[in-house]
Amino acid sequence: MSQTTAKSQTSSETCDCGAPVILKTIVFMGEPHTLKEPTCDCRDIAIAKEEEDVRNKEKRFAFERKQKDLDHLTNDHFLRGVDGEITFKGLDRTNNKRIATIEGYLDNLGDNLKDGKSFGLLGKAGRGKTALMICLHKKLIENGVTSALVNAPLFFPKLDAMGIAEREGCVEKLMKARCLFLDDLFRTDYTPAKRELIYRIIEYRYPLCLPTFFASNIYDKNAEEIRKKMVSSLGSGEVSEAIADRLFNERVWLVMFIGGESFRQGGLK
Ligand SMILES: Nc1ncnc2c1ncn2[C@@H]1O[C@H](COP(=O)(O)OP(=O)(O)OP(=O)(O)O)[C@@H](O)[C@H]1O
Numbered sequence: 571m572s573q574t575t576a577k578s579q580t581s582s583e584t585c586d587c588g589a590p591v592i593l594k595t596i597v598f599m600g601e602p603h604t605l606k607e608p609t610c611d612c613r614d615i616a617i618a619k620e621e622e623d624v625r626n627k628e629k630r631f632a633f634e635r636k637q638k639d640l641d642h643l644t645n646d647h648f649l650r651g652v653d654g655e656i657t658f659k660g661l662d663r664t665n666n667k668r669i670a671t672i673e674g675y676l677d678n679l680g681d682n683l684k685d686g687k688s689f690g691l692l693g694k695a696g697r698g699k700t701a702l703m704i705c706l707h708k709k710l711i712e713n714g715v716t717s718a719l720v721n722a723p724l725f726f727p728k729l730d731a732m733g734i735a736e737r738e739g740c741v742e743k744l745m746k747a748r749c750l751f752l753d754d755l756f757r758t759d760y761t762p763a764k765r766e767l768i769y770r771i772i773e774y775r776y777p778l779c780l781p782t783f784f785a786s787n788i789y790d791k792n793a794e795e796i797r798k799k800m801v802s803s804l805g806s807g808e809v810s811e812a813i814a815d816r817l818f819n820e821r822v823w824l825v826m827f828i829g830g831e832s833f834r835q836g837g838l839k
Pocket residue numbers: 653656660661662663693694695696697698699700701702786787827833834
């Protein structure tokens with residue numbers, strides 16, 4: 571291409587930063603053209619920032635789409651149910667240690683997610699296990715982390731009414747959520763087909779270090795006993811063992827909910 575630089579001269583214009591702008595006259599296809607060339611990086615920096623803004627918007631959009639799908643599948647009425655808006659701010663902090671532990675997940679969120687850290691909330695009824703999972707789940711979403719909260723006895727029967735394609739789509743979305751909360755997984759009986767399906771979800775998530783939180787009324791001082799109780803509640807057998815082994819793994823921190831009273835009994839005298 572015939573392009574030659576003819577001459578450069580300083581213009582009277584300056585960039586907003588004060589740097590001079592050079593006028594360059596080039597001859598292109600036989601015609602002279604004058605170009606303004608800044609002597610600073612402001613324009614490059616502005617373009618890079620604009621590109622980053624676009625990338626961030628795309629990421630945000632992808633996140634919102636995925637999260638909307640997950641909300642639609644799982645929480646819709648469960649989260650808004652009888653308890654209304656449950657958030658960390660509104661909690662009674664009498665048993666502050668449990669709350670601080672769960673809320674503390676957010677302090678080191680990047681590393682916790684990378685390490686696949688999760689909590690197993692175990693203990694007596696009405697102590698606030700579900701409430702704390704809901705609080706953390708909501709905060710994760712606020713932080714741009716896709717999260718699904720499934721109440722097992724409510725959720726798994728819902729799958730029965732679906733066709734295969736819809737069910738598979740639903741299961742795949744759950745598998746891939748960055749964080750998954752399984753509430754009361756051990757409270758209900760499962761058919762062998764349901765157990766297989768639960769196994770597939772956990773089996774997918776474990777090697778990818780995707781945090782899978784769970785809450786249950788199962789509790790014991792001894793971790794091996796907890797695992798045994800999990801297996802027996804899931805219906806025993808190899809699949810149940812495989813689920814418990816992956817779910818209750820070395821990245822799970824147990825939080826016990828034994829002491830105190832049930833919040834459900836608080837108003838009764
Ligand atoms: N820290 C808290 N402050 C105020 N209310 C709470 C708190 N924790 C839980 N609650 C309320 O107490 C009730 C019982 O809590 P939640 O459902 O979380 O208990 P749970 O431990 O999951 O019980 P279960 O084992 O029966 O599922 C709910 O209405 C919940 O909103």
